[in-house]
Amino acid sequence: MAASTGKAFDFNLFKRLLAYTRAYKWTFYFVAIAAVLLSLLGVMRPYLLQITIDESIVPQDNDQLLFFISLMAGVLVLEVIFQFCFIYFANWLGQEVIRDIRVNLFKHMLQFKMKYFDNSAVGRLVTRAVSDIETIASIFSEGLFMIISDLLKMAVVLAFMFYQSWRLTLLVLVVLPFILYATRVFQKKMKVAFEEVRTQVANLNTFVQERITGMKIVQLFTREQKEYENFKEINDKHRKGWIKTVWYNSIFFPIAEMSTSITIGLIVWYGGLQVMGGSEAVTLGVIVAFVELTQMLFRPLRQIADKFNTLQMGMVAANRVFGILDTQASIADEGTVVVDHLKGEIEFEEVRFSYVGDEEVLKGVSFKAKPGETVAIVGATGAGKSTIINLLNRSYEISSGRILLDGIDVKDMTLKSLRSEIAIVLQDVFLFADTILNNITLNDPKITKETVVAAAREIGVDEFIASLPGGYDYNVKERGVMLSSGQRQLIAFLRAYVSNPSILVLDEATSSVDSYSEQLIQDATDKVTQGRTSIVIAHRLATVKKADKILVMDAGKIVEMGTHKELLKKEDGYYKNLYEVQFMQEEETL
Template sequence: MAGKSGNAFDVDLFKRLLRYTNPYKLTFYYVAVAAILLSFFSVARPYLTKFAIDDSIVPKDGDNLIFYITLMVIALVLEVVCQFSFIFFANWLGQQVVRDIRVKLFEHMLNFKKQYYDKSAVGRLVTRAVSDIETIASIFSQGLFMIISDLLKMLVILGVMLSMSWRLTLLVFIVLPFILYATRVFQKKMKVAFEEVRTQVSNLNSFVQERITGMKIVQIFGREETEYERFKDINNKHRNAWVKTVWYNSIFFPIAEISASITVGLIAWYGGLKVVESDTLSLGVIIMFIQLVQMLFRPLTHIADKFNTLQMGMVAANRVFEIIDTQSTIENNGTKIAKNLIGDIEFKDVRFSYIKNEEVLKGISFKVNAGETIAIVGATGAGKSTIINLLSRFYEIDSGEISVDNTNIKDFTLKSLRNEIAVVLQDVFLFADTIMSNITLDNKNITEAEVIMAAKQIGVHKFIETLPDGYYYNVKERGAMLSSGQRQLIAFLRACVSNPSILVLDEATSSVDSYSEQLIQEATENITKGRTSIVIAHRLATVKKADKIIVMDAGEIVEIGSHQELLQQENGYYRNLYEVQFIQEEV
């Protein structure tokens, strides 16, 4: 989709970007008209100055001079009005476009597979969704329309020059090719430089975001100096990328200024001689040409500068569209609505791999009857968490079938399926919001009374009430104001109030204290009654009470049975696990 690095402009990408202006065509055309009028009104002043000098100042006609001054004032007022309209509505249009693109991007990201986020740096995605998209706005506010306006202004200037004196215009054309060539080279170099700038900005954002998020680990392991050195290295690369753009600017703009000065000097020299030697040129024409040359070369430097802005916006647009074009969404072709499910679950020869040809689940099959509580145990990496990820369709299976209530989960709409499955993870994520918002996730169907009732059932109501604002206490980023046990209780309460048909606890008690675990165990017994529940746990209390235990090893089911049934198997995997790990909890 994107043009090759070094190409000055990507037409296809630009056309795609312009399609986002379609809902605002009236504004688009208004800005274009304002740009056209602006080019004429700006040239009108030096044109009128020529007549004021030749027809009024030289012959000393005061009344005529007032007439031309009045015309120049009118032209100036109209130019100001057009410039205001141009700047305001060009910026307005840019903000409308980036708003629409940002909404589309975020909506697309909401539906990405979990696997996409497993492989993508958060800092880079944040850069794309915030700063890169904001840079796109400059295409309209500082790039596209500014370039159009400057080009029109240059065409009008050249037309006026040719109509007044082809000889003086020829002097302009002698210098003009050099500045045009320099502008072209400058644009190509800046395109490459800006791509490097955006890459380094993304790397810097990603590094800072990850280190701030993981600052506790950095400090625990005494990695401050190492991370500081790494940051300096990344920051130096970021600086060097920007210095390269400064270097190109520092070369180009002096060349443009020298070219303009040389042209003005040639006009003053040649025109002055003609005025002295003959009457073929007037003083007014020379003054007009000097003004027009400055106006001609200024847009050239502006075009180069604005083209930089345009290119930077195009680079940002390319990066944003790469994400929008990424096909990493779960197929959502189901038509059935999963509501009030009974809770029968069946895995039939399910195979799955995160990385191609590296299977994590190797043809597993099992059935969970409605209302049963099953526990899944096994060593780390055995595939336990993968099972619940597949049940909620966070990933697509390679082969086999997963069904709920004798219906393939692919036949359900994705939203309705996930609404029927509540998951409590070991690593609890809380938003920087109130406890109430973190529990309901702003679901209008869940009332405050229902939340309080569930909290009392679990036994956390008193704990929440002790906080400064109770249920409206802001837990800050990632729930930093709460302990790990308290965060776990909030997550458990969040699962309870959603009233799921299927409850999944993924090692939900592994990081909580004994008191919090006791609260969760009591609540678990209450909400799992008559509800299908899948528990991934290392703690004996949860495992023993399960109706069925699935024992996994290296992506395969090695044993299935109740606690007592599995203990009776000589040299069984579960029995060995129990003797090594679980029995210590009973001592």
């Protein structure tokens, strides 16, 4: 990719970016035509200035002077009109393109499997989706078309200069190769510098996002000073990246300005000698026109270097964005079976899975849950309990074996229909910065407010929702910080309940709530699990005892299986030992 090759410009990447303009080809063509017209109109001004001096000022013809002044005013008006159209529609095109790219990027990211997000920093992804894509817009607004316009203007200027005086033009061309070489070196140096800037911006975003999200931990463990020092170090690297770009600009632009001044001096010197010598080929008007034409020739060169920097920065950003778009990290959604309502039979057949390499988390897990059964999974941390849930709805792909729902392999089902049949309540509840109602329905138009209110009454959580300012319209803010952990858990449970799932999954859903909230959830669990298959990962005895079947896991394997009473009868059994260590104390306090 362009970011790693060190090339000043990657045409394949550029062609790919231009493909997004096809939907707006007429605007693209209009901007290109405006660029051509601007180059022609730009040359007309010094030409009109030349003939104004030679044909009206020198011979002192007032009528001619007024005529040429009027012509210059008309050209200026046209130039202003086309400049406005050029700038407006170039920026409009850029915004349309980045809108489409951003939509494609977000849609692509929505399909990524959880493993991708496990290994990717949130701050970097936010940088790609927001600031990097904004940078791409500058390719069209300040880069591509501006460079085309400047190149056309330079070509027209050179042609006109040769037409007017090839001797004076050669003086200009003596200095031109030096400017071109300096511009080329400048472009390459700025390419590397901008790549470093974008990298440091991503690092800065990642650091700030993580520390703000985890501010509670930072303060509880008095890490303020250490994180402050870390931030200063990262921020300093970001500053050094930008200083490097400033350094290159500080060198290049004075050199370019000095070269322009030297060239103008040569023109005035040589042209003045020609005029004083009585030459008819070089007039006072030609010298004045060449001074302006030289600036028109060299100024775009300086601007092209600057705009090429903008173009390169946009290309670096495009390279990063396309890197995500090219990432194939989606769950293969090749199933054709659309399930409408499952009976709820679950079967794992010799399922093996690993998050990293060959480190297996599940080692040949097999079990079967009949429709309507409640299956509890117990075991030590890291035994593989939550992994079973992650595989059930295909958040991760299994390494081998099969997972069947109602006898159908989950890989044969469409992802949408599969996941719509399974509702999950996690221990770590995530709520969006939105109203309680929208957090429950997730903006599903099929779920009405009346349905939500009725479900809340059944569960018994409507009272606490009604007590909040605005009730169901209460904004819980980012991650639901305005609610207690127990209240967030109730909202998550209600979210699962109203989706009317065929299979309900509770991943330690009551492990971090108070007794009152737990009782509400237990009551609601009894209602929602009626007629539904439920998988419960729990540390609380009440849930485990009520289960129709208990799976006891250890080191990725099911070591015991049975009901609560059956497992307690096993002498020196894993579940019995777990019960005596953990559950018996809890039972004594009930």
